[in-house]
Amino acid sequence: MHPSFAPFVEPPYYVVIFTNQHAAPDDTDYHATGAEMEALAKTMPGYLGFESARGKDGFGFAISYWESEEAIKNWKRQADHLNAQRRGRSDWYEDYVVRVAKVERAYQMKRQTEATGDE
Numbered sequence: 001m002h003p004s005f006a007p008f009v010e011p012p013y014y015v016v017i018f019t020n021q022h023a024a025p026d027d028t029d030y031h032a033t034g035a036e037m038e039a040l041a042k043t044m045p046g047y048l049g050f051e052s053a054r055g056k057d058g059f060g061f062a063i064s065y066w067e068s069e070e071a072i073k074n075w076k077r078q079a080d081h082l083n084a085q086r087r088g089r090s091d092w093y094e095d096y097v098v099r100v101a102k103v104e105r106a107y108q109m110k111r112q113t114e115a116t117g118d119e
Contacts, residue, residue: 004053006050008106011104011106012104013065013066013103014065014066014069014102015103016064016075016098016099016100017061018063018064018097019096020060020093021059021093021094021096022093027091027092033084037081040080040081041064044074044078045071045074046070046072047066047075048065048066049064050062072100
């Protein structure tokens with residue numbers, strides 16, 4: 001599996017999908033804060049993984065994976081994450097949408113191996 005993929009976890013679990021339009025795609029402070037938030041999220045109880053991508057036009061998404069809705073709430077209320085959220089609204093994003101969903105089925109494919117999970 002490519003290292004950009006979050007680890008494959010058997011459902012059920014929850015995802016937070018953060019779709020956004022970045023106002024200043026080359027902002028170094030933004031990238032540093034993002035790396036700090038990813039490292040911090042990994043220390044939170046219930047954290048399962050993270051994936052993200054951004055286009056040259058600044059459109060991007062981040063998907064975080066969590067064991068429970070309670071774990072997501074705790075992450076949303078974490079003090080450093082709250083500061084990053086404020087900074088995002090004031091400095092980094094033109095628009096964003098957050099979606100939270102329960103994953104009830106998942107499967108994967110790895111070249112030269114069989115698919116796992118529900119196909």
